[in-house]
Amino acid sequence: MKKRNKLFLGALLALSLFTAACSRNNKSVTAVGSTALQPLVEEVGYHYQTQTGTTINVQGGGSGTGLSQVSEGAVQIGNSDLFADQKDGIDASKLEDHKVAVVGIAVVANQDIGVKNLSASQLRDIFAGKITNWKQVGGKDQKIVLIHRSQGSGTRFTFEAKIMGKTKVAAGQEQDSNGSVQKIVASTPGAISYLAFAYAQKKDLLKLEIDHVKPTGANVTTNRWKIWSYEHMYVNKKHKTKATEAFLRYIESKKVQQTAIKELGYISMQEMKVKQDSKGQVTAK
Amino acid sequence: MDVKKVDHLAKRIIQVMVGIVAVLLVLIIGYILVTGLPQESIDFLFKPSQAVKAGGGIRDQLWNSIYLLILALLISIPLSLGAGIYLAEYAPDNKLTHFIQTLIEILSSLPSIVVGLFGYLVLVIRFNMGFSILSGALTLTVFNLPLLTSNIENALRSVSDEQREGGLALGLSRWQTIKGILLPRTVPEIITGVVLSSGRIFGEAAALIYTSGQSAPALNYLNWNPLSPESPLNVMRPAETLAVHIWKLNTEGLTIDADIVSAAASAVLILVVLLFNILAHYLGNKLERKLTGGK
Amino acid sequence: MDADIKKRLLSPSKATKQERRGKTVTFITAAFIIVLTFAIIVFIANLGLRTFYKDNVNIWEFLTGTAWNPGEVDSHGHPIAGAAPMIVTSILVTLLSAVIATPFALAIGVYMTEYASKRQRQILRPMIELFTGIPSVVYGFLGLTILVPLMRNTFGGTGFGILPAILVLFFMILPTITSMTVDALKAVPVSFRQAALALGATKWQSIYKIVFRAALPGIFTAIIFGMSRAFGEALAVQMVIGNSILMPENLVSPTSTLTSQLTSQIGNTIMGSVQNDALWSLALILLLMSLFFNVLVRFITKKGKMNGR
Numbered sequence: 052m053k054k055r056n057k058l059f060l061g062a063l064l065a066l067s068l069f070t071a072a073c074s075r076n077n078k079s080v081t082a083v084g085s086t087a088l089q090p091l092v093e094e095v096g097y098h099y100q101t102q103t104g105t106t107i108n109v110q111g112g113g114s115g116t117g118l119s120q121v122s123e124g125a126v127q128i129g130n131s132d133l134f135a136d137q138k139d140g141i142d143a144s145k146l147e148d149h150k151v152a153v154v155g156i157a158v159v160a161n162q163d164i165g166v167k168n169l170s171a172s173q174l175r176d177i178f179a180g181k182i183t184n185w186k187q188v189g190g191k192d193q194k195i196v197l198i199h200r201s202q203g204s205g206t207r208f209t210f211e212a213k214i215m216g217k218t219k220v221a222a223g224q225e226q227d228s229n230g231s232v233q234k235i236v237a238s239t240p241g242a243i244s245y246l247a248f249a250y251a252q253k254k255d256l257l258k259l260e261i262d263h264v265k266p267t268g269a270n271v272t273t274n275r276w277k278i279w280s281y282e283h284m285y286v287n288k289k290h291k292t293k294a295t296e297a298f299l300r301y302i303e304s305k306k307v308q309q310t311a312i313k314e315l316g317y318i319s320m321q322e323m324k325v326k327q328d329s330k331g332q333v334t335a336k
Numbered sequence: 337m338d339v340k341k342v343d344h345l346a347k348r349i350i351q352v353m354v355g356i357v358a359v360l361l362v363l364i365i366g367y368i369l370v371t372g373l374p375q376e377s378i379d380f381l382f383k384p385s386q387a388v389k390a391g392g393g394i395r396d397q398l399w400n401s402i403y404l405l406i407l408a409l410l411i412s413i414p415l416s417l418g419a420g421i422y423l424a425e426y427a428p429d430n431k432l433t434h435f436i437q438t439l440i441e442i443l444s445s446l447p448s449i450v451v452g453l454f455g456y457l458v459l460v461i462r463f464n465m466g467f468s469i470l471s472g473a474l475t476l477t478v479f480n481l482p483l484l485t486s487n488i489e490n491a492l493r494s495v496s497d498e499q500r501e502g503g504l505a506l507g508l509s510r511w512q513t514i515k516g517i518l519l520p521r522t523v524p525e526i527i528t529g530v531v532l533s534s535g536r537i538f539g540e541a542a543a544l545i546y547t548s549g550q551s552a553p554a555l556n557y558l559n560w561n562p563l564s565p566e567s568p569l570n571v572m573r574p575a576e577t578l579a580v581h582i583w584k585l586n587t588e589g590l591t592i593d594a595d596i597v598s599a600a601a602s603a604v605l606i607l608v609v610l611l612f613n614i615l616a617h618y619l620g621n622k623l624e625r626k627l628t629g630g631k
Numbered sequence: 632m633d634a635d636i637k638k639r640l641l642s643p644s645k646a647t648k649q650e651r652r653g654k655t656v657t658f659i660t661a662a663f664i665i666v667l668t669f670a671i672i673v674f675i676a677n678l679g680l681r682t683f684y685k686d687n688v689n690i691w692e693f694l695t696g697t698a699w700n701p702g703e704v705d706s707h708g709h710p711i712a713g714a715a716p717m718i719v720t721s722i723l724v725t726l727l728s729a730v731i732a733t734p735f736a737l738a739i740g741v742y743m744t745e746y747a748s749k750r751q752r753q754i755l756r757p758m759i760e761l762f763t764g765i766p767s768v769v770y771g772f773l774g775l776t777i778l779v780p781l782m783r784n785t786f787g788g789t790g791f792g793i794l795p796a797i798l799v800l801f802f803m804i805l806p807t808i809t810s811m812t813v814d815a816l817k818a819v820p821v822s823f824r825q826a827a828l829a830l831g832a833t834k835w836q837s838i839y840k841i842v843f844r845a846a847l848p849g850i851f852t853a854i855i856f857g858m859s860r861a862f863g864e865a866l867a868v869q870m871v872i873g874n875s876i877l878m879p880e881n882l883v884s885p886t887s888t889l890t891s892q893l894t895s896q897i898g899n900t901i902m903g904s905v906q907n908d909a910l911w912s913l914a915l916i917l918l919l920m921s922l923f924f925n926v927l928v929r930f931i932t933k934k935g936k937m938n939g940r
Binding site: 364415443454458490515532586608613 | 650763
């Protein structure tokens with residue numbers, strides 16, 4: 052009796068697993084990749100799901116993972132902070148780019164450095180390790196502590212492309228998430244780093260001006276604030292589904308761009324007065 | 337020095353060391369509970385989480401953690417029990433067996449992220465299980481097996497040979513000896529192993545990010561059909577656990593009250609682990625008493 | 632009738648059948664675990680060795696080089712992949728945290744098995760086990776908010792480095808080592824202790840000379856598992872160690888471990904690229920080093936046993 056019960060349960064479990072595996076419903080879209088883009092897609096996806104019934108499944112894992120997996124057709128959407136051709140090992144021609152938002156990147160520092168504004172060249176010298184004390188740029192006598200994002204992060208790539216140019220950055224701490232950078236900069240005297248606007252809004256962080264330009268969304272739309280990039284959602288040209296396209300249309304629609312995208316601290320695509328290509332060239336729209 | 341004095345001194349030193357650790361432990365637990373508990377009311381446990389807005393709860397994450405733990409234990413306990421018995425009782429005592437034991441032990445030192453990626457590339461992608469509780473549970477099994485297997489094997493080995501001989505002398509087969517004499521004796525050790533590994537499962541984030549996923553679709557707790565995507569029993573749905581939720585809040589979370597939710601969720605996690613430990617030891621003691629005929 | 636009796640006599644008894652079935656089932660489970668272990672090792676080796684045969688990184692340079700930037704190539708056209716700082720830091724962090732945690736684990740183990748009342752035991756044990764369940768992120772966060780500022784104020788610098796990492800790991804591996812040590816000590820038969828006491832030994836002498844010796848293999852296994860956890864831990868260490876790929880100058884200079892580098896980079900790299908291969912090589916190194924530790928500890932255990940006899 053007991054054994055039969057066990058067998059029965061086992062068979063039931065196997066059967067349910069099998070049918071569940073087969074019936075993974077078509078009305079679902081899986082987006083994998085950039086952890087920075089994740090909260091945005093999650094929030095928009097949640098509303099979309101309640102409206103249309105399509106399940107939007109958002110996972111992190113990093114831009115690299117997202118691009119790899121969408122290229123292989125393993126997921127429908129690959130979220131990335133970078134253009135696909137800025138990453139080694141990705142065949143960008145296989146992918147279709149959907150730019151869904153613009154992210155501004157602020158230069159943040161610990162509150163007690165005694166500096167509010169830096170020139171672009173001072174900033175470059177700081178990250179190159181030529182300026183090592185805040186008093187050299189008119190601040191307190193306090194050693195500068197560099198906090199980088201980890202190599203391969205989209206934020207770091209954008210920051211270095213726009214500020215450092217060909218200059219190499221000095222070795223410093225590397226953190227792999229916006230949250231850790233936030234906490235470390237807020238708590239370490241003399242620390243400086245860079246964060247997406249959405250993460251730089253914390254009270255205990257000091258947002259530095261560069262050449263007296265404030266890091267605001269309005270300044271990004273005109274390219275007066277130069278450190279910004281797109282958030283991309285890539286689709287594999289060969290494996291497009293109707294549900295994926297419908298969701299992308301929704302996220303690119305005016306309504307979402309004007310509400311959710313802005314509320315989360317991103318800049319809507321429609322407000323941009325300039326555009327940028329994968330080489331970093333900025334032109335009028 | 338006088339041996340009596342040494343004896344006394346050793347006892348003192350041990351007491352002081354235990355005291356230091358105990359105080360530190362109480363401080364840490366106290367810190368987490370004090371920062372976490374007052375933040376939220378009881379309905380924190382019963383409302384769904386929020387991606388961005390303040391006031392999210394942890395209902396689904398808490399359930400996912402518990403469900404994942406149960407599934408992972410259901411898969412890994414029988415497997416490691418079998419393997420532990422084989423290695424301790426049946427396997428010949430030779431180089432090959434030692435080699436296998438070493439392999440199993442080094443498996444446990446793999447960083448969780450590597451196990452997670454293995455699970456991701458093999459289970460999620462290759463076997464097309466998707467981001468699901470099942471992928472997560474199987475990945476956790478990979479983690480759990482070495483610890484539990486070694487644990488059970490060592491526990492069996494520590495039972496003295498007289499007990500085995502006693503069983504065999506009574507005309508029992510080896511299997512009957514194992515089942516009737518050796519296993520009941522080792523229940524407390526096995527419970528320790530289970531408690532330790534389930535603690536690890538509860539607290540694990542890195543391995544689950546890539547397998548059971550980071551999203552918690554809203555669940556309908558009245559839907560008991562294991563095939564429905566909104567049923568809490570469905571094993572093929574993506575499921576963010578409590579530890580993953582805390583990790584997410586601390587790394588990329590845009591949630592306005594991330595600090596509060598994360599502190600409160602940590603406090604809840606500790607309480608759940610505590611509850612689970614107490615329950616496991618209670619059941620373990622009961623089981624031992626039943627199997628060994630009381631003490 | 633005769634045939635029936637003959638059949639019953641000649642066919643295996645119920646116990647024999649059970650025995651066979653039990654042996655087969657346990658063998659299958661053991662085989663499964665072995666196959667799984669091999670699968671993972673082959674999986675990692677396959678990905679990790681690509682750095683050397685496909686991307687032309689010299690193994691020696693990989694092990695001793697101190698510059699890590701696999702996306703770029705050096706003057707010989709080989710990718711710059713020197714993992715020495717991470718290897719050194721990983722070993723230091725693991726060894727030091729085990730060195731600090733073991734005496735405490737032993738003390739608690741001895742206290743719980745030899746001195747404590749039943750009640751103390753009942754409180755102490757779950758409390759220690761509770762600590763395995765706290766997620767790494769929480770440990771990391773506590774380390775960042777409490778330990779790092781403490782280090783900064785005491786030793787100067789930024790406060791990030793090996794020392795806070797060791798202290799965080801101390802709490803993470805203590806429960807593992809302690810629980811398993813307690814089991815090892817408990818497994819020592821009471822008759823050993825009684826014999827020692829009967830010979831006029833003090834309690835400490837019986838513990839130190841007899842119980843410890845007898846429990847040594849179990850204690851070593853406990854330490855291995857503790858070190859394994861320290862070795863493989865990433866999220867917590869990452870928050871307090873500073874993550875700069877530099878040789879550690881002292882205990883409070885920012886540096887990076889194999890796991891913290893692996894965890895923070897793997898999501899940002901593309902499968903099959905040099906950067907990604909190099910990270911899998913780190914995973915392979917990790918595997919080989921834990922193999923080394925394991926063999927070392929087994930060797931020591933054997934020696935200890937022989938001396939004890």
